[in-house]
Amino acid sequence: MRRIGGDRRLFGGDVFEELAICRRLLGAKVRGQLQYRVSFGLQIVGNVAIHGAELIALLALFRTFNTLGGWSGGEVAFLYALAYISFAIAHIMATGYGQFGRMILRGDFDRVLTRPINPFLQVLASDLNLRHLGGMLQLIAAVAAQARLLDVTIEEPAIEDIVRGIYEDGLGDRGADSTDYTGGRTGHSLSGASQTPG
């Protein structure tokens, strides 16, 4: 079946060629951003500052209230940072899809559809926002520091469970052997992690 747009080749065997094009387009985007060094640096610094401000406010809050709903400031900071890291990965990898709505509104998606390359990859390659790298590195450091302070250990079987859970969810095989990768929200147990009071 042929659809409007170029996705006829997606299953036709040229996926690797299209991925290579996608990679080259993204590479050009990255080089383009790195050309304006001051701008790039300031964007990174700005991103770090925003998350720094939020972390400071969070810790200041826990100065007054030692715990909120049984969670300590360090634990909330750990979860905040962990949540942001996945958010940042999504933001960096799929910047194009962050602006997809605007792209359709402006009529730019029409241009994408006329090209003989898979539209999904084209939109994906249309932009790459590296400024979230700043906040991401900062919060990876925060997660590492908190994990040390809180004595959090991420067990390997836990990771396996998470992966299996996502995999089974993806297959639409819910219900069967439902893996509880939310940690059950009981007490202090963190997602896929066990901890002892440190």
Place this chain on the structure above:
Amino acid sequence: MKPFNYYGYWVARDVGRAGAQILMRGAPTLFIGALLYDVAMPDRPGNWLLFGTSVILAIGVSFGLRFLLNISAFWLIYVIGIGSLSAAVINLLSGMLLPLTFFPGWFETTANLLPFRAVIMSPIQAYLGQGNVALLLLGQAVWLVILIFGGLGVLGVATRCVVVQGG
């Protein structure tokens, strides 16, 4: 250069923006919140008046700050980074993320000396009737005057630069 007052143009735009935000986002949220929860209200009509005055001053100060920030684009070509950097500073020092009273004493003292608290913290304290409201309003008014004159002054310098470049 278009034949209108540049500063007045941006003031008018921003007052319209702020008014729409109050009517469409602020007031309904407050109303629904007041229906669902036990919300603390200013106890006397006079306090509502003080709160209203404080909000108007806050809009002015907020505009003054953002005008100075945006006008830096005349000299700096990279405004995006400055924008997020200043958003972080304003969020933290205005009491937007967390009321300033939760922070350590030295932080609160520093924030009280800066104009940012006039944007969020002062109207909230006027609403709650905390502290000396007259002093709060005076502080906001002083910052408003400083920022207006600062903005106009910088704008004067900026337009002269543009004329030199364009000529």
